[in-house]
Amino acid sequence: MSDNRILETLAGQGISRRAFLKYCATLASLMALPPSAGKAFAEALAKAPRPSVIWLPFQECTGCTESITRSHSPSIEGMIFDMISLDYQETLMAAAGHQAEAALHEAMERNMGKYILIVDGSVPLGLDGAYSCIAGRSNLEMLKEVAQGAAAIVAMGSCAAYGGLPKANPNPTGAVAVSDVIKDKPIVNIPGCPPIPAVITGVLAHYLTFGSLPELDHLGRPKSFYGETIHDRCYRRPFYDQGKFAKTFDDEGARKGWCLFELGCKGPVTYNACASVKWNGGTSWPVESGHGCLGCSEPDFWDAGSFYKALSMPANPLKLAAGAAVAGAVAGIAISVSNKARKGAAKTGHETTTLADLEKHHE
Amino acid sequence: MNELQFLTWVRGTGLDIAVAIFLLGVIWRLVEIYSLGRKKDLAAPRHTPGASGWHTIVRRSVPPPGMFKQSPVTYVGGYVFHIGLALIVFFFAPHIKLIEGLLGISWPGLPSQIIDLVTVVTLAAMVVVLVDRIKKPVKRFLSTFEDWFTWAVTFLPVLTGWLAVQHLLLPYTTMLALHILSVEVLLVVLPFTKLFHAFTVFGSRWYNGAVNGHKGVPV
Numbered sequence: 001m002s003d004n005r006i007l008e009t010l011a012g013q014g015i016s017r018r019a020f021l022k023y024c025a026t027l028a029s030l031m032a033l034p035p036s037a038g039k040a041f042a043e044a045l046a047k048a049p050r051p052s053v054i055w056l057p058f059q060e061c062t063g064c065t066e067s068i069t070r071s072h073s074p075s076i077e078g079m080i081f082d083m084i085s086l087d088y089q090e091t092l093m094a095a096a097g098h099q100a101e102a103a104l105h106e107a108m109e110r111n112m113g114k115y116i117l118i119v120d121g122s123v124p125l126g127l128d129g130a131y132s133c134i135a136g137r138s139n140l141e142m143l144k145e146v147a148q149g150a151a152a153i154v155a156m157g158s159c160a161a162y163g164g165l166p167k168a169n170p171n172p173t174g175a176v177a178v179s180d181v182i183k184d185k186p187i188v189n190i191p192g193c194p195p196i197p198a199v200i201t202g203v204l205a206h207y208l209t210f211g212s213l214p215e216l217d218h219l220g221r222p223k224s225f226y227g228e229t230i231h232d233r234c235y236r237r238p239f240y241d242q243g244k245f246a247k248t249f250d251d252e253g254a255r256k257g258w259c260l261f262e263l264g265c266k267g268p269v270t271y272n273a274c275a276s277v278k279w280n281g282g283t284s285w286p287v288e289s290g291h292g293c294l295g296c297s298e299p300d301f302w303d304a305g306s307f308y309k310a311l312s313m314p315a316n317p318l319k320l321a322a323g324a325a326v327a328g329a330v331a332g333i334a335i336s337v338s339n340k341a342r343k344g345a346a347k348t349g350h351e352t353t354t355l356a357d358l359e360k361h362h363e
Numbered sequence: 364m365n366e367l368q369f370l371t372w373v374r375g376t377g378l379d380i381a382v383a384i385f386l387l388g389v390i391w392r393l394v395e396i397y398s399l400g401r402k403k404d405l406a407a408p409r410h411t412p413g414a415s416g417w418h419t420i421v422r423r424s425v426p427p428p429g430m431f432k433q434s435p436v437t438y439v440g441g442y443v444f445h446i447g448l449a450l451i452v453f454f455f456a457p458h459i460k461l462i463e464g465l466l467g468i469s470w471p472g473l474p475s476q477i478i479d480l481v482t483v484v485t486l487a488a489m490v491v492v493l494v495d496r497i498k499k500p501v502k503r504f505l506s507t508f509e510d511w512f513t514w515a516v517t518f519l520p521v522l523t524g525w526l527a528v529q530h531l532l533l534p535y536t537t538m539l540a541l542h543i544l545s546v547e548v549l550l551v552v553l554p555f556t557k558l559f560h561a562f563t564v565f566g567s568r569w570y571n572g573a574v575n576g577h578k579g580v581p582v
Contacts, residue, residue, distance in 0.1 A: 219365070229535060241475045243456045262460055269367065269536040295367070298536075304371045311539070312457035313464035315375035324383035325390055332394025339399060 007046040020046070024205070030277065031202050031214065031224035044209035051208065052111040053118060054104065054146060055089040055156075058139040059132045059166040059175055060121025064157040065091045067194035070280065084116070084204065090134075101135050108149050116207065117150035118200075119143065119178050122159040122166045126174030143181055152213055153178060153187045154203060158296060161189035161220070168302035179220060188213045189220035191272075193296035198277050199225045219299065221271070230267035230293045233275035236260065254290060264308040265292030272297040370540040373547065381547035382465075388554025389562060396563065401574075408577045415576020416569035422582065423568050434499075440492040447485030451478060451521065475528070482525045489518050513558050519545040 010020055024045065025038035057065070069092070086092065087107035088100070095103055107115065121139070124131035129138030147153060155178040158164035166175035179187050190199050203222055206214045214222040231237065239245070239259040246253035246260055259265070267275075270293050274285045286293055292308075295301040305315030364372070426438050452458055456472035463469040472478075493514055496502045523545050527538035553559060575582050 231535075232530070243472045243474050245456070261457070269370065269539065271534075298367045299365045300368055300371075304367050305374060310457065310460045310464070311374075312461045313374075314378050314461075315371050316379070318379045318382055318465070320379050320383035321386055324387040328387035328390030329394060331387070332391040332398070335391070335395045336398030339395075 006048055006050055009050065027198075027202055027205050030198060030273075031206065031222070032227075033224070037209075041205055041209050045205060048208045050085045052107050052115040053084045053086050053204075054107055054115055054150075055086065055118040055120070056139075056142060056146060057090055057134075058119065058121030058123055058143070058160070059173065060157065060159050061165075062091055063194040064120040065089070067192075068197050068200060070197065087111075087115075104146075108146060112149040114151050115149065116152055116154060116204070117146055118154045118156050119160045120156040122163045122175035122177060123181055124166065124173035124175050126172070131173040140181065143178065147182045147185055150185055152207065153182060153185050154200065155179065155187055155189045155191075155220075156200065157195055158191045158193045158299075158301070161191040162299035164193065165302055167300070186213055187220055188216060188222060191219075191221060191226075191297040191299075193294075193301075195297070196225070196273055196277050196279065199273065217271075221297075225273040225277075226271040226297070228271065228273075230270045230272055230275050230287070231265075233273075234267055234287055235275070236287060249290065260287060260290075260292040262310050263292050264306060264310055266295030266298070266301070266304070266307075266311065267293040268311060270295040270298050270301075366534065366536040366540060370536055370543070373540050373543040377544065377547050381550040385550040385554060388551075389559075392554055392559060393562060397566075404574075404577055406577070409579030410576040410581050412573040412577040415581045416571075416573035419572025419575075419582055420565050420568045422572075434495075436491060436495040440488045440495065443488040444485050444492065447481050447488065448517070448521070450481045451485060451524070454478065479525075479528065482521060482528075486518070486521055486525065489514070489521070493518075509556055513552070513556050516545070516549045516552055517558070520549055 007017070007020065011017075021038070021042050024041035025035070028035065028038035028041055031037075055065075088104040090100065093100060093103065121132075123129070123139045123143055125140060129140040132139045134142060155161040159166060159175070160178050163171075163175050163177045163180075166173055167177075177189075179189070188203055190203060192199070199222065202225065203214060206212075206222075214224060217223050217226060219226075231240070234240075236257060236259045239257070240261055244253060244256075244258040245262040246258045247262060248254065249263065261268070265287065267287065274293070275287070278285045278288070294307050295304060298304070305313075309315070431438055450473065453462075454473040455478045456475070459469050459472050473481075496506055496510070496514075520542060523538060523542035526532050527535055527542050530538075532538065533541070549558075553561065572582060
């Protein structure tokens with residue numbers, strides 16, 4: 001299977017060379033690569049053997065898989081499934097039980113050191129990893145084993161990239177990100193809850209074409225997709241600058257499509273491509289549908305205060321203020337009482353000096 | 364700690380601590396100052412003391428004759444940055460939102476482009492008054508550590524806020540967190556430094572005016 005050339009496979013499925021070139025050009029522009037990269041994509045992808053991909057699901061909700069499959073039939077991104085040999089994906093594979101495990105080990109042995117490992121979900125460390133097991137083995141054990149033979153690891157979704165929802169306070173399972181466990185392999189984080197389908201296809205195409213991962217930022221995210229904030233690219237940005245805000249989800253401002261900052265939009269601190277790439281084949285995206293950005297592609301977004309509180313508002317209610325005000329008043333009153341006492345003492349202790357006293361000293 | 368955690372901390376725990384110290388300090392000092400009291404002046408007032416107090420509040424906001432020519436930078440720079448600070452603090456939409464979140468009151472803001480312009484002018488005015496303080500020998504001689512320190516803690520929130528909005532130097536999230544942190548430093552030191560004049564300036568002017576008016580020398 002994995003020796004098939006991508007273009008041959010596509011041709012067999014009735015996808016024309018023209019459609020393929022268009023896809024490559026779109027991908028290149030999406031990743032802010034020069035136009036020549038589209039050609040490079042096309043040439044490399046056409047010749048590339050379909051690499052083996054192993055997809056491990058850990059503490060996750062399958063939302064990432066849902067996201068990728070949503071892009072499958074209506075959009076050309078679905079082609080990526082024909083460009084890779086997806087050898088193990090629990091949700092999508094027909095095999096189950098021992099058969100599935102056998103497929104995993106076969107793929108690992110056959111492509112040792114060459115396969116791409118995609119992980120979605122966080123890795124629980126609590127109770128020796130017992131919180132999440134597959135085939136009687138903990139996620140931690142499985143990740144370490146499969147990562148050994150991987151050429152590169154893609155941490156799909158916020159859980160794999162940063163720990164995500166399972167890691168939210170108080171993190172009962174001791175969930176961590178893939179990068180907290182694996183230190184010796186190139187890891188690319190594709191955060192989002194779920195991530196945008198085009199981002200993973202873009203990263204895979206980049207890897208197939210150039211043999212390396214795209215340029216990453218300090219959080220391990222591809223700069224081409226996570227280089228700018230939602231706020232910077234938001235079509236509602238002019239309303240922010242004009243100070244026009246929706247105050248509730250059904251007021252006049254909301255109907256006129258004004259800025260959702262006051263309704264808790266986390267766009268200003270969220271680095272992702274939703275505002276430009278959009279969702280569901282470019283149909284819409286959260287802010288366009290009238291809801292503020294949750295910041296789902298940022299680390300620990302679950303614990304960054306309420307989704308519906310403006311960024312400039314306190315993340316939590318102030319607990320110390322009332323007590324501090326009382327303490328301040330008490331301190332002020334105590335000092336003023338002490339000042340009054342000193343004044344009184346000075347007054348009673350005051351001795352009148354007479355002329356005779358002065359003369360006495362003089363002598 | 365990543366930048367979002369840093370931001371969440373300054374928006375949460377950090378803000379809680381800073382507001383608490385601010386309230387504690389302000390209430391403490393106000394109670395202490397106003398409870399000091401003075402001995403009653405038994406002499407008959409030579410001038411309406413209350414009115415003289417109000418007069419002094421206004422008079423001291425205007426340069427005395429000849430003073431404007433002598434140090435125009437102090438007056439122009441001082442006025443520009445004080446008005447600028449007030450506009451930025453009270454009329455930038457996210458700041459109003461913060462006040463609404465804390466106190467439940469709000470009012471319309473100014474467009475962010477205008478706030479941006481005001482911020483640049485304010486920063487420039489603050490730099491000018493600092494340079495003036497360094498260059499004028501008398502001012503420099505009179506300056507203590509507290510003067511340089513309070514200038515810095517006032518300047519930094521404006522600078523970091525502007526850098527955050529303009530997306531300069533650091534990613535927005537980090538710069539916004541630094542901005543809020545710098546405001547928290549300002550809140551913590553305000554009650555215990557000369558910055559407390561924000562609360563006492565008009566009270567002390569009124570007091571001086573009233574005392575002098577009582578004695579027959581309205582100033």
